[in-house]
Amino acid sequence: MVRRWLAVAAVGMALAAPAQARTLTARVQRVTTPVATLQDVRVALEWPAQADAGALRLQAARLDAPDLGYRLSALDWRCTLTRVERGWRCEGPVRSRQGQARLMLFFDEARTQATLARGATRIALDRNAAVPDLTRIDLTAVPLTWAQALLAQAWDDGRLGAGAFDARLQVLAPARGPLRVRGPLTLRGSAFDTPDGTVAGQNLVARLDLDLAFDAQDTARVAGTLQGGELLFGNAYLAPQGPVRVEVQAEGRDGTWRVPRFLWRQDGVLAAQGSGAFDATGTLRDLTLEARSGDLAALQAGYLSGWLGIAGLGELRSRGALDLALRLRDGVLESAEARVHAATLDDPKGRFAFDRLDGRIAYSAHAPVDSALRWQGGRLYGLGFGAAELPLRSGDGVLRLREPVRLPMLGGRVGFDSFELRPPQRGQGLDVRFGLSLDGLEVAELSKTLGWPAFGGELSGRIPRAHYANDRLDFDGGLTMAVFDGRVRVTSLAMERPFGTAPTLSADIELDGLDLHALTGVFDFGSITGRLDGRIAGLRLVDWTPVAFDARLATRRVPGVKQRISQRAVQSISSVGDASLVTTLQGQLIQLFDDFGYRRIGLSCRLVDEVCEMDGLGSAGAGFIIVEGAGVPRLTVIGFNRRVDWPTLVERLAAVGQGDVSPVVE
Numbered sequence: 001m002v003r004r005w006l007a008v009a010a011v012g013m014a015l016a017a018p019a020q021a022r023t024l025t026a027r028v029q030r031v032t033t034p035v036a037t038l039q040d041v042r043v044a045l046e047w048p049a050q051a052d053a054g055a056l057r058l059q060a061a062r063l064d065a066p067d068l069g070y071r072l073s074a075l076d077w078r079c080t081l082t083r084v085e086r087g088w089r090c091e092g093p094v095r096s097r098q099g100q101a102r103l104m105l106f107f108d109e110a111r112t113q114a115t116l117a118r119g120a121t122r123i124a125l126d127r128n129a130a131v132p133d134l135t136r137i138d139l140t141a142v143p144l145t146w147a148q149a150l151l152a153q154a155w156d157d158g159r160l161g162a163g164a165f166d167a168r169l170q171v172l173a174p175a176r177g178p179l180r181v182r183g184p185l186t187l188r189g190s191a192f193d194t195p196d197g198t199v200a201g202q203n204l205v206a207r208l209d210l211d212l213a214f215d216a217q218d219t220a221r222v223a224g225t226l227q228g229g230e231l232l233f234g235n236a237y238l239a240p241q242g243p244v245r246v247e248v249q250a251e252g253r254d255g256t257w258r259v260p261r262f263l264w265r266q267d268g269v270l271a272a273q274g275s276g277a278f279d280a281t282g283t284l285r286d287l288t289l290e291a292r293s294g295d296l297a298a299l300q301a302g303y304l305s306g307w308l309g310i311a312g313l314g315e316l317r318s319r320g321a322l323d324l325a326l327r328l329r330d331g332v333l334e335s336a337e338a339r340v341h342a343a344t345l346d347d348p349k350g351r352f353a354f355d356r357l358d359g360r361i362a363y364s365a366h367a368p369v370d371s372a373l374r375w376q377g378g379r380l381y382g383l384g385f386g387a388a389e390l391p392l393r394s395g396d397g398v399l400r401l402r403e404p405v406r407l408p409m410l411g412g413r414v415g416f417d418s419f420e421l422r423p424p425q426r427g428q429g430l431d432v433r434f435g436l437s438l439d440g441l442e443v444a445e446l447s448k449t450l451g452w453p454a455f456g457g458e459l460s461g462r463i464p465r466a467h468y469a470n471d472r473l474d475f476d477g478g479l480t481m482a483v484f485d486g487r488v489r490v491t492s493l494a495m496e497r498p499f500g501t502a503p504t505l506s507a508d509i510e511l512d513g514l515d516l517h518a519l520t521g522v523f524d525f526g527s528i529t530g531r532l533d534g535r536i537a538g539l540r541l542v543d544w545t546p547v548a549f550d551a552r553l554a555t556r557r558v559p560g561v562k563q564r565i566s567q568r569a570v571q572s573i574s575s576v577g578d579a580s581l582v583t584t585l586q587g588q589l590i591q592l593f594d595d596f597g598y599r600r601i602g603l604s605c606r607l608v609d610e611v612c613e614m615d616g617l618g619s620a621g622a623g624f625i626i627v628e629g630a631g632v633p634r635l636t637v638i639g640f641n642r643r644v645d646w647p648t649l650v651e652r653l654a655a656v657g658q659g660d661v662s663p664v665v666e
């Protein structure tokens with residue numbers, strides 16, 4: 001309509017008497033086109049006498065293109081109008097409150113062409129009167145942010161950022177029917193995100209074909225190749241190395257979206273396809289997915305690092321192949337199946353490893369289904385275990401063992417008496433429960449693996465129930481070690497972030513009747529005979545380093561068991577306890593004796609904020625008694641420093657192990 005009005009005005013003025021200049025003005029309340037509407041339009045055309053061109057000025061209070069999402073205000077275009085063959089051409093600057101550019105318009109009876117340019121950015125429009133509903137648009141080096149208004153029509157929270165794009169689009173705007181946009185699109189270094197940062201992309205390079213329709217039900221089809229970049233969807237971080245074939249079909253109504261089909265294929269790494277649906281909040285409600293990866297290492301690097309990083313497994317090394325299928329309905333997982341082929345998992349931090357994983361894990365929220373997973377061997381915190389198979393059954397939303405499982409470990413056996421796994425559902429996180437039994441594990445082999453002194457004995461026990469939830473592992477029951485002809489019992493055992501960053505362990509430990517002669521011999525502490533009881537309450541390790549405990553150790557008289565302490569052991573105790581010797585003989589005579597009788601030995605340490613609050617059997621003036629002597633010579637060891645720096649105490653213990661101690665005699 002505007003084109004025709006300008007043409008009539010220009011022809012009329014060009015045919016007017018050449019001796020006089022002509023000025024034509026007009027004001028139109030509303031101009032409507034298939035794509036946009038102009039409000040309060042004013043046109044002024046001046047054609048000087050005997051001139052070949054005129055000066056045109058077109059102003060509009062507002063331009064609205066609701067289907068495209070654009071609104072411009074205070075539009076002002078000034079151009080030079082000239083006759084070109086059978087048509088007219090006008091070119092000049094155009095300004096609005098939203099910015100400025102240079103606009104060229106050409107029209108004749110059959111065609112309308114327009115080009116908007118600013119710097120390297122160019123937008124060209126072409127319309128043919130024979131096909132009035134079709135507009136062709138070519139875009140070159142257009143900043144991605146220029147498409148923000150169009151994106152907002154389909155995605156309110158989407159925010160476009162850096163990058164540019166090229167496109168050759170066809171815009172179909174029939175009088176009756178939806179607005180439709182289709183054509184090829186090329187993205188270069190593009191970025192987008194959402195206000196909460198849960199969905200984002202950057203450095204995206206892609207060649208895509210678009211087919212978008214905007215109506216009461218919006219539809220979209222996007223297909224092409226993603227050639228580079230990074231994507232974030234919640235905890236899913238995708239950074240594929242290499243071209244990826246993508247295809248998405250979507251239908252939106254009232255803020256909800258249904259995805260009848262999606263496809264993602266990166267050769268040799270991941271092939272996935274399926275369908276899904278999102279509610280008005282953007283939450284995934286339904287999903288059907290089938291996926292396969294022939295290279296777990298590449299899959300982890302390109303697709304799994306986000307989830308693994310949250311679990312503290314970002315450095316995990318993996319090999320093998322994986323098939324996956326799952327169904328999600330109304331936000332609840334209905335079924336899932338994973339098939340593992342010759343897979344190897346190895347945690348560089350030494351927390352776990354599995355060799356030659358094979359088999360199938362199947363989960364069902366309804367009908368029972370059986371599966372099994374097996375491995376050839378592995379390690380848990382450096383402790384090797386042998387081959388085993390897990391017979392599994394699932395139904396009612398729980399994955400469980402069909403029968404108890406025993407696997408060889410440290411010369412004995414570790415048994416899983418029960419196992420139940422409930423995946424995250426309806427706002428509840430992962431929930432795992434299991435029963436564990438240990439039978440005849442060799443403490444000597446455990447000590448060798450962990451770099452401890454060469455302890456002997458066996459480790460046995462039963463934990464009838466363990467519960468993992470909210471990144472915390474709690475144990476009922478306890479473990480018992482038969483060592484040094486006595487027993488060590490571990491209770492109140494719990495772990496936080498067992499496979500995450502800075503794992504934390506807490507426990508209470510009881511020592512009952514340990515043979516001190518065997519114990520001190522292992523540690524090269526010097527010789528002490530007798531029996532030792534004790535308790536380490538509130539033990540807390542962070543990243544396997546003690547940060548808190550309340551330890552109390554004391555000897556217990558047992559009929560028939562001698563209580564003697566060697567001079568070397570006295571020196572070791574004195575060094576560790578920051579103590580001095582008190583004897584009934586002159587100090588220089590103590591060197592004449594190899595060992596001494598004692599009545600009691602006791603020492604305690606309460607660790608708080610890297611300071612050990614020391615105590616012993618009782619007070620002795622300003623100090624505390626560590627060794628209470630008996631017989632002749634009668635020797636007593638007294639500690640005088642009740643607050644000892646924990647790192648210093650650890651250094652002293654290390655020095656004792658190396659034999660670097662000397663007594664202080666009073």
